[in-house]
Amino acid sequence: MAMTQVLLLGGTFDAYMLSAMLHEAGVAAIYSYAGATRTRRTPPLPVRVGGFGGVRGLVDYLIAHQITHVIDATHPFAAQMSANAIAACSRLGLPLLSMERPPWQAQPGDRWQHVPDMAAAAKTLNPLSRRVFLAIGRKQLAAFAGLADRHRFVLRVIDQEGDALPLPPSSYELIVARGPFRLADELALLGQYRIDCIVSKNAGGADTYAKIEAARQLGIPVVMVDRPVLEPRTQCQSPQQAMEWLQRPRR
Incomplete structure (x- = not known):
């Protein structure tokens, strides 16, 4: 993989795992993340933090750092960054891979109501659902x-510190925790707070799926926010597949 210079757009656990594989394989790469999460795993690669300044700024960055490949391993709901990556790579003719874990699929016993975004999720909340777990x-x-x-x-966040929450303090209880979460703990949480509805992004992956399993067992409805729709692009589902993609010869 001589002359390869990868820009890895990270922020997920899979991105961190891929960063370790790139480092071990001796692939030159830069790990970029937005910086919204203060508590994070430190990848074994050179790191940059923050936005690029839209498509134009990303194009300039790709040129200045002689990037040959871009791997988008951002969160499935980081739609703007993904759209910018698609546009910038298209403009420069650079290969782009989206590494995205599969979305969760409803199972027998799940009580999901699909919505396209958070505004629709808020409108969907039943007035009878008094205690809501916002897992977003x-x-x-x-x-x-x-x-x-x-x-x-009930809110669960990764960081204790951060921007002021846009809800009256009297309207919520805050839990600070990072996954993976166990089924037994999620069952206990839903019971302790007497949760009667969950709002969740369809993030996919195993780290936060236990709340969905717990809701199924307890018969709790889930307002499931579907992923943003993006332009078609080359995709994979795992760090191993991303490494294989990098090794393929380019025409």
């Missing part, structure tokens, strides 16, 4: 701010 992180809580007088929320 910090960034999109504002969609639920107008419901604080009708619902009691």
